[in-house]
Every structure is written in structure tokens, then in C-alpha cells.
Amino acid sequence: MTASGQYEEVDFDVEEALALVKEGGAPVADDSGSTGPSRPVPAPAAGTGSGKDPAEHHTATPWQRARALAGRAPRRPDTSVSVTLDAALGLVLAAPLAALSDLPSFDTSAMDGWAVAGPGPWDVRAEGVLAGQNEPQRLTDGEAVRIATGARIPQDASAVIRSEHGRTDEKERLYATRDVVHGQDIRPRGQECRSGDPLLPPGTLVTPAVLGLAAAAGYDTVTALPRPRAEVLVLGDELLTEGLPHDGLIRDALGPMLPPWLRALGAEVIAVRRLGDDAEALRKALKNSDADLIVTTGGTAAGPVDHVHPILRRLGAELLVDGVEVRPGHPMLLARLKENQHLVGLPGNPLAAVSGLITLAEPLLRTLAGRGAPESYTLPLQDRVHGHPYDTRLIPVVLRGDRAVPLHYNGPAMLRGIAVADALAVVPPGGARAGQELEILDLPWAMAGIEVCFT
Numbered sequence: 001m002t003a004s005g006q007y008e009e010v011d012f013d014v015e016e017a018l019a020l021v022k023e024g025g026a027p028v029a030d031d032s033g034s035t036g037p038s039r040p041v042p043a044p045a046a047g048t049g050s051g052k053d054p055a056e057h058h059t060a061t062p063w064q065r066a067r068a069l070a071g072r073a074p075r076r077p078d079t080s081v082s083v084t085l086d087a088a089l090g091l092v093l094a095a096p097l098a099a100l101s102d103l104p105s106f107d108t109s110a111m112d113g114w115a116v117a118g119p120g121p122w123d124v125r126a127e128g129v130l131a132g133q134n135e136p137q138r139l140t141d142g143e144a145v146r147i148a149t150g151a152r153i154p155q156d157a158s159a160v161i162r163s164e165h166g167r168t169d170e171k172e173r174l175y176a177t178r179d180v181v182h183g184q185d186i187r188p189r190g191q192e193c194r195s196g197d198p199l200l201p202p203g204t205l206v207t208p209a210v211l212g213l214a215a216a217a218g219y220d221t222v223t224a225l226p227r228p229r230a231e232v233l234v235l236g237d238e239l240l241t242e243g244l245p246h247d248g249l250i251r252d253a254l255g256p257m258l259p260p261w262l263r264a265l266g267a268e269v270i271a272v273r274r275l276g277d278d279a280e281a282l283r284k285a286l287k288n289s290d291a292d293l294i295v296t297t298g299g300t301a302a303g304p305v306d307h308v309h310p311i312l313r314r315l316g317a318e319l320l321v322d323g324v325e326v327r328p329g330h331p332m333l334l335a336r337l338k339e340n341q342h343l344v345g346l347p348g349n350p351l352a353a354v355s356g357l358i359t360l361a362e363p364l365l366r367t368l369a370g371r372g373a374p375e376s377y378t379l380p381l382q383d384r385v386h387g388h389p390y391d392t393r394l395i396p397v398v399l400r401g402d403r404a405v406p407l408h409y410n411g412p413a414m415l416r417g418i419a420v421a422d423a424l425a426v427v428p429p430g431g432a433r434a435g436q437e438l439e440i441l442d443l444p445w446a447m448a449g450i451e452v453c454f455t
């Protein structure tokens, strides 16, 4: 908890507001399309009496750099796991997938009809061949057999005639109603691949289609990188887990929101603990955790019970990012606790926490899971958006046609905007005018989203 609660619904502090006024009250690009004049002035030095926490601009990391740093977390070496197909969706292959069998594994009928041998007309055998039957009797020239799609082609068959392209007389003799081409509608064994052929390289994301291919090629399990294990520590004595807010207490919005969001980012959430504002409980929880990623919520600022920094110091953690030049969420942090264990400290304000998730947790989890960065893209803004004078802003938007429409209720403590958003737009320092192209960060469930796993 900080002493600044009374300002929390306001987007800018006094100094920021003044900076906006100094820039003519229009911190957006001019008509030439340049954002030139609103380039931030250097951060005020310590002791200038500006009212802004001077330490913030000395240590804060630019937003893009913070994302890059988080994306450089080393993966545990030599970790790969054998995972059953039903648990492999969204993982990344750690070994090549080579065909375990020919595909198709036998000459297969591509259609329902008759398998025939030699030129017609043909005598049709009494017994047909269905899919799943083993080794049908070989055909001799002038013979035909009724056959189903997916059934094994009898030896010496020369073609399959579709049921709509043949007719039989009362003596069960078959006549083709179209020319018959040798080999037609027969899928020869090994047409797609031979046993041992490479199908997919390591690093491939396991999509539903990959699961299908792996199963078709004979796999029960695949070798994949394990899901990064995440633990969530929710801090704050003021938080209720049920019922209406009362007597200064509020509902914990992050406990319900973060675990599914982390899963959507590819993590396995191994625990969610509510620790109140108990510094010792936080120290113990951090010391005893064996998660790859610990996510804390709240307590990142310098208020009387903001314990994250002091406890990280006590534990000798290495602060990789201590504050980011982004709004909301600038007090977010990234620390390395142990060689292969990171902590992302999310600010307590809920939209600030989302900003931290997207800025730090997303690239970190992506790297740990061995996934590549999604292709970045831009869309033109529907309406102009005010910027922060120095920092990047992330604002919730809905995507309508080829435009990004900024949403209201985007204050740091608000979730009303993000709850209906498709994405976040990246607003450069100084703001953006209507029509300006902005980078768009899809929310993990709004993307093609196969890594979404809400179970």
C-alpha cells in the first residue's frame, strides 16, 4: 500500500500534467505525421524538486528494452519431457518428429466404389472390402470388388471406380461410365511419407494439426520442452476473496485473473498463495519456491508495507529490471532469484499488473517455453490518444475492421476497458493521432490462441 491512494484514478501526476501543458496541451503528432516536438526531455535529475521520484527515471528501463531483457532469460539446459498427445498442445517440440510408419501405411482406396483389375467390364465379387479389414484377396484381371474409402486395395488392382461412375447389371457385371485411368483414386503406400522421413523440426509449436500428424504417424507421446512452472504470490492485507468490498477492504482481482492468464501464456501454475503484507511470509515463500517464474502482485512501490524490494535485497536477488518506462505499470520489476528462477513483480493496480504481465511475463515465459516471438504488426488508430510525455503507454483497444479503437476506462486501477478489449495498443511517448499506425499486442485468447489452456 502506498500513501498515494488518493491519486490512483488519475492518469498523470502533477509533473506529467505540466509537461503536457508545456507541449501545448496536444501531446500527439502534428499534422505532418511526426511525433517530433513531443520527444521527452531528459528525466529530471535528483534534487531538482520536480516532485517526481528522481530514482524512477534513473533506473527505469525503456519499454522495448525491458521486453527484450525478459525475453533473454536462459532456459534450463537439457530439459525435455515425454508428453502424451493430449497434454502436448501449446508446447514446443524438443526433438524432431520423424515418421514412425509409411503414410498411408498401405495402398488405400480414396473413394467408395469398386477396386478393379485390368480392362472392364468386370465381374463383381460377392464380398466387399471395408476400411479396417486386413489383406483382401488379390484380384485377377476382369475382377472387381466393392470397396469403401480407407479400405486396403487388393493386390493387383489397377484402379478404383467411384460408385457414381459405374453401374452393374443383373449378373453383377460392372461397367464404367467414364474412362478409367490406371491408378485412379488409389492412394499409394508412402505417398505422404516413408517411415523415418523427417516431418517436423525441433522448435515446432504443437498445434492441433501437429497433434493430428503425430498421431497419424504413430506417436503416443512427443518429446517437448516442459511448460514453465509459475507460482503466484498475491500480496496485500486489504484483499478479500469473496463478497462485497467493505470497510476499506477490496476484492482481490488479481488472484482470479493471473493464473488463467499465465496459462494462456503457456505456463503451468503450480500454486497461488495469498500472503497479505507479511514480509517474513514473502521471504519464506520466495526462498522455498522451486517455480521457474514467481509472480508477485502489489508491494512494488515504496510504501510502508511494500516489501518486494527489501526482501529481494535480503535474498541477494539480481534486479534485471527495476521500473519500466511504461504506463500503467511503471513500478514493475524483473529479478533473478536463482540461476534458473526469475521473479516478475507486478504492481498492485490491476491494469498496471496486466501491463507487467505483457511486458515482462509474456516474453520470459515465451523464452522458457522455447516459443518464438509472434510477428509484430500495426494498425491505424481510430481516435487520437494522449500520450505520456516520456513513457510508452499501453491502452486497451478493440479491433474493428482494420482499425484499433481505443477504449475508455483505461486507468491503472481499472479493468473495465481491458475486460472488453481484443488487444493493447502501444502508444509512443507524446501520444498518437487518429490514423497513426500503432503496434498492437494481441491478448492471448484473442490471437489464434492455441496456447490458451484454461483447464
Ligand SMILES: Nc1nc2c(c(=O)[nH]1)N[C@H]1C(S)=C(S)[C@@H](COP(=O)(O)OP(=O)(O)OC[C@H]3O[C@@H](n4cnc5c(N)ncnc54)[C@H](O)[C@@H]3O)O[C@H]1N2
Pocket: 001, 002, 003, 004, 005, 008, 053, 234, 235, 236, 238, 239, 250, 251, 252, 253, 254, 255, 297, 298, 299, 300, 301, 302, 303, 306, 329, 330, 331, 346, 347, 348, 349, 350, 352, 412
Ligand atoms: N509515492 C508513490 N506512490 C506510488 C507510486 C509512485 O511512483 N510514487 N506509483 C503508483 C503506481 S503507478 C502504482 S501501480 C502503485 C504500485 O504499487 P504497489 O505495487 O506497491 O501496489 P500496492 O500499493 O500494493 O497496491 C496498489 C493498488 O492496487 C490495489 N491492489 C493491490 N493488489 C490488488 C489485487 N490483488 N486486486 C485488486 N487490487 C489490488 C491496492 O489496493 C492499491 O489500491 O503504487 C502507486 N503509488
Ligand code: MOO
Pocket: 327, 328, 329, 330, 331, 347, 349, 351, 352, 412, 413
Ligand atoms: O498505477 Mo501505476 O501507473 O499503474 O504503474
